[in-house]
Amino acid sequence: MFSKILIANRGEIALRIVRSCRELGIKSVAVYSEADRQALHVLLADEKVCIGPAKASESYLNVANILSAVEISGADAIHPGYGFLAENAKFAEICKTHGLVFIGPPASIIRLMGDKNKARQTMKKAGLPVLPGSDTVIDDLSVAKKVASKIGYPVIIKAAAGGGGKGMRICRSASQLEDQFPIAQGEAKAAFSDSSLYIEKFVSGARHIEIQVIGDRVGKVTAFGERECSVQRRYQKLIEETPSPFIDWKTRRRMIKEVEDAASEVGYQSLGTFEFLVDEDHKFYFMEANARVQVEHPITEMVYGINLIKAQIRIAAGEKYAPPYALEMRGHAMECRINAEDPVTFAPSPGKIDFLVLPGGEGIRVDSAAYGGWVVPPNYDSLVAKIIAYAPSRELTIAKMRAALETTTIVGIKTNIPLHLDVLSDPDFVAGRYNTQFMEDHLSSKAAEETG
Amino acid sequence: MFSKILIANRGEIALRIVRSCRELGIKSVAVYSEADRQALHVLLADEKVCIGPAKASESYLNVANILSAVEISGADAIHPGYGFLAENAKFAEICKTHGLVFIGPPASIIRLMGDKNKARQTMKKAGLPVLPGSDTVIDDLSVAKKVASKIGYPVIIKAAAGGGGKGMRICRSASQLEDQFPIAQGEAKAAFSDSSLYIEKFVSGARHIEIQVIGDRVGKVTAFGERECSVQRRYQKLIEETPSPFIDWKTRRRMIKEVEDAASEVGYQSLGTFEFLVDEDHKFYFMEANARVQVEHPITEMVYGINLIKAQIRIAAGEKYAPPYALEMRGHAMECRINAEDPVTFAPSPGKIDFLVLPGGEGIRVDSAAYGGWVVPPNYDSLVAKIIAYAPSRELTIAKMRAALETTTIVGIKTNIPLHLDVLSDPDFVAGRYNTQFMEDHLSSKAAEETG
């Protein structure tokens, strides 16, 4: 086992890793930017090293300073969390050449999953269903049009290197494709320095459902019951739950089995998430795989009674994955992402938290690095807390989440709690009738109500 | 179902009930003393009524004001929590005559369990093993001596109306009994206005183990796997865990079965806890039953994935008890009671909490009405937070609890967190080798270390 892990991240996920290290008896080293001097992951880690100014490119993405921090602290492994360097294959390689364990998939897997089109082709070969689409990346509009007409409209164009919705465009006709293709290329270029796109059949009314996997070094891959992530606004997940109100046990069993087979096939190691579109007939199509721990991993932990980060660390140290008991889902879990933002305009709302009362008690889990008196810096993402509710049924979980959010008091910054409460009371959400279009519809009907 | 519940309590248990009411869609009414104006249960309840000055006898025990508060708020049920009026049979009766539902056992059950000697005799008849002892209460030393010599020394004398260790004395010989009997009578008289005592065989090296029950109005009693409560100091529980490291599944099954039978026999309703002494041969002896929810109920909730307070409210409203899934223990749960007290001298440490960071994340539950800026009043018990850790095994649970306590920051008051951390590192505790003598031994060996 490792003796000291450097955590190349910040916020709740860094704190999450600090806690897991403590439980495993491993020393933790926090790295932080000047803007995070008072961050909880820094205050609670065993050691800490300032690695640069607020700007992420000069601190959390500053590979030279991070590796120097490893050197001066004597850490023998790096946990990258999510975001920042988590899916940087080059960084994973550098770690290896420096004799450090990168706690994540091997660089080859990160590189494969980072190329969305290649990942899709590979997974198709490994047996996962994928949506009809281009088999190679497309750089040329005329090729795009040919492919699209063969697939049949509507289609969706996506950045090959992409993520987070950047470079994604839905086209319902050839003329829309003509308009959108160059825009998407420009966005992809700007966001990922790579204008390559690929084209897929667009499925309307689909759900965004993902399967968590964990693979160990002896080649065993374990997949878990689905997370339902369709409540998204502009491809940013807002509420996740497990099990999905939409997935029956047959579909679940099939998804788990097929993902385990495909992930084994490519030699998947460490934590990862296979994202699917599931259409109204319960047909599922592989979209992409994220080669890192996911923000919403806690809901899987709740229903299975496990700890994925600790398992990830153990596996990285060479242990086999041995679940503590038969892996069975019990109850229902839901996560609300509490962001420091205006609940109506979505404008970020950084600043000092003057007063804070987080929820607690039976069935409530809070993953947060916030504390009363802490200043939410304007430099990073706006996630201030993940509130996770767990109860025997979906209905009870929604009631519990509502009670938890109503009794959460965050003074000094605006948060999206009112938006969450609003969604949790939406009759369609309560009935489990939603897909990836839900938030857009919900927000526009609410806007109409208010102006009408 | 009730429309509005008045909570005749304070602190974490009042907040616990507020949360449960919210989840059930029931309005909650907080009552509070002037010392609790800023208490979280008051701030988070739907309504609130000040019922008197700080002194509990004039507020939380002020039946007239509490009933007036029911009247002006229009509540249709009262939840008494634990302590205060929870085991006051007379109060339960008054509620009934006022047409109010008292959320707890019927007055007759409270009265039966309140008389420790009668409870023991009744449970013996109902089939539970009890320690050899006096069959009736004893008011006279000569009778006491006769009974004691028949039972055989050592014996323990207890207040018939007792609880909390008051009036309890261990006597290893007739001469000790002669000395201790009048002292115990005096204590019992002072604490409970009743000097009646009874005598039992004293078992050394025994464990304090209890069984949670829930009985509904159709007469069905369900019992749960044991809580291990042997880590006590002066009969005050400090750390509780489930399952007990000492109890095998055979003993567990037998205890559950026998408690279910005995509790059904007496028509037990609502939540209750049957306390046992378990000797080194796994023989268990009924000691007493607590006719209320217990401080340590959360650990049972964690391993079973249930919510006892919500179940208690539903049952009080006439519902059958229907567990959400097959009742099976999964994993291991442990609770540390965090008190506002000096960890060495045990002197209470009320005052303002200047800064507070409670633990969180995977497997951690916090039941607390504390917040940063809150002033812990000197008028009531010193419990400021219950920290509950849950993990697949006892070993992992201890590691998790340690990590949680190490990262808990409470500034402004002293707490017993250092004492907890100390116990959690004691090799005997870690090995599960402990009984009700543990804390005494632990503290005296620690004191010896420090002076030695």
Added chain:
Amino acid sequence: MNEKNIKALEPAESAMGGKIDYDEVRKLVGLLEEKNLSVFELEVEGLKIKIARNSPGAAPLMAAAPAVSAAPETPEAAAAAEARAQAIEAAKGHHLITSPMVGTFYRAPDPTSAPFVDIGDTVKKGQTLCIIEAMKLMNEIEADVDGTIVEIYAENAKPVEYGQKLFAILPVS
């Protein structure tokens, strides 16, 4: 009971002398509302102010969630006024009569009679000011100083808590 009343805290902590600017208090209360604060502390020129409010969470937006239907019974403005009034009383040295029990407040012995007292009335120590009904019993509340009634806080036939302000009396000096 569900009033969103804003209150200055424990007298010891809101030690307001002649220095206090009531416009400042009003601004604070406004801030409380705007920011949806529960508890608020401020220290100005050695003067510590702490204000608390009975609404955790974002009230206007929470109203959108049906489960949180508890609509304010009294407008926020009234609450602000109460905080101001309380500060003024404390500053002016008015003598406050508070409720010694939980019950229902009556200003007159029966619905057809005139109130025991009204604002501006001179009262003597021992004179009945109101009745509080609790447990079906009518409890007469008496003045404990000689003086003039300058404010009546409670409303006729409405519930009162223990310690709730009923009357302010300007004592005869």
Added chain:
Amino acid sequence: MNEKNIKALEPAESAMGGKIDYDEVRKLVGLLEEKNLSVFELEVEGLKIKIARNSPGAAPLMAAAPAVSAAPETPEAAAAAEARAQAIEAAKGHHLITSPMVGTFYRAPDPTSAPFVDIGDTVKKGQTLCIIEAMKLMNEIEADVDGTIVEIYAENAKPVEYGQKLFAILPVS
């Protein structure tokens, strides 16, 4: 790295002018230790002081738990002194040279040579003050003002963080 160092926070927040009483700072730091504070804020006469400390939980007692063995490498006294020194520098207007990277600090070009500079030395803008080794590269750190070295904070051959104070220079005025 595991020093329990007590630091005045962001410069913007510890805007200490000539008014500050260093005995007061010392008292504050003492309070931090005594009360086991992590973060502490105080406002006196318009002056806001915020102090943070790297030890959540009760350090001396936590040492009893083997899992929390992280014993302080530098005594609390040194930490208190550092906080004081930092406040003094800010007040005196000394120019601070901080580390532009994470690495190992060397005062001399090699173990056998004399240090680049020592306290009291006059330095010119552009003059090498030290070397920071990072990623096996030796990076020379230069003075960016003319002046006199009045303090050397970092220890030879010890690690330094980004932004850590290395030298204080009294600029030529």
